[in-house]
Amino acid sequence: MRNSNSWRKPVIIVGIALAVVLAAAGGVLLGNDYRFTQTAVQIPTPDGQLDGVLTMPRTDSPRGLVVMVHGDSAVDATQDGLYSPWFEGAADAGFATLSWSKPGVGGSTGDWLDQSMDDRAAEVSVAIDWALGQTGIPTERIILWGASQAGWVMPKVVATRDDIDGVVAAGTAINWLTQGRFNLLADLDHENATEAARAQAVAESDAVRGLLDRGASYEEYREITTDDPPMTAARWAFVARNMHADATADLRASAVREIPILLLIGEHDRNVDVDETERVYRDVFGSALSVRRVDSAHSLARPVVEDSALVGALIGTVWPRALLAPGVIDAYTDYLRAID
Structure with a gap:
């Protein structure tokens, strides 16, 4: 996820930063009294x-x-x-x-x-x-x-x-997998992505999923991804471990x-x-x-x-x-x- x-x-x-400013000004943050x-x-x-x-x-x-x-x-x-x-x-x-x-x-x-x-x-x-x-x-x-x-x-x-x-x-x-695809498409809709951008994002998502399905290395993922920033090696392993949840x-x-x-x-x-x-x-x-x-x-x-x-x-x-x-x-x- x-x-x-x-x-x-x-x-x-x-x-x-805002809390510091308010405190310096003598503000009393009543909303933080639980x-x-x-x-x-x-x-x-x-x-x-x-x-x-x-x-x-x-x-x-x-x-x-x-x-x-x-x-x-x-x-x-x-x-x-x-x-x-x-x-x-x-x-x-x-x-x-x-x-x-x-x-x-x-x-x-x-x-x-x-x-x-x-x-x-x-x-x-x-x-x-x-x-x-x-x-x-x-x-x-x-x-x-x-x-x-x-x-x-x-x-x-x-x-x-x-x-x-x-x-x-x-x-x-x-x-896990259907949730990830839903998330991708919902974010693209929210960003008003063009059809070309949507097609590219879906294609890359499919390529990454294909790598995960065949147990590809992290280095192979880094070769194809345009994610900024890309997943870390630890995150890649975490997703590979849990993607079929x-x-x-x-x-x-x-x-x-x-x-x-x-x-x-x-x-x-x-x-x-x-x-x-x-x-x-x-x-x-x-x-x-x-x-x-x-x-x-x-x-x-x-x-x-x-x-x-x-x-x-x-x-x-x-x-x-x-x-x-x-x-x-x-x-x-x-x-x-x-x-x-």
């Missing part, structure tokens, strides 16, 4: 450790734990602070949240680009088992929250465990658990064919599924946030709750409150 957090770095870089407490945690794994954060609600009787499963790219435990509205939404429903930096990010050991989707699912289970062994972490109810690429991870976890009580899927896809069978295996599923969909998602995702999820989960469509891009942020780094930076600095589309966090909190 292509990087669904492409807007994140410029937003943060510009946002930091209704939760947060502590750093270290989760031991067979390969080292994962550095994470545990967010707790400000209540004496927390009801359960949300376990965050990231999408693509090198994401840290808080996604540079952009997870805070999600943390707060869970806390308002009485849920703690556990999140960690991907392997190789921050203090987490390893390299997330060395992982398969099965590896990622195993990592999530390690984190859940760790939480179950800790005093003070409310694990009476365990909910998986996952974005984008997590759609190929969470069903594997649910299918192999009997202690998952719900799933929140945000902008998840079904098939398809969530359908794992979704069907997970449906046996009959737990409530919330699917959050952005109406302006150019990364994922959300109509396909909703169709498959409805077929698999039936009445266990709730779907909420919002006026957002793939990340569930307001479209203007993804289209303008400056606007995103201003909102992210002064009132980060407003980065996400209206209704997103309300739907999330309502879902958690309804969990028995």
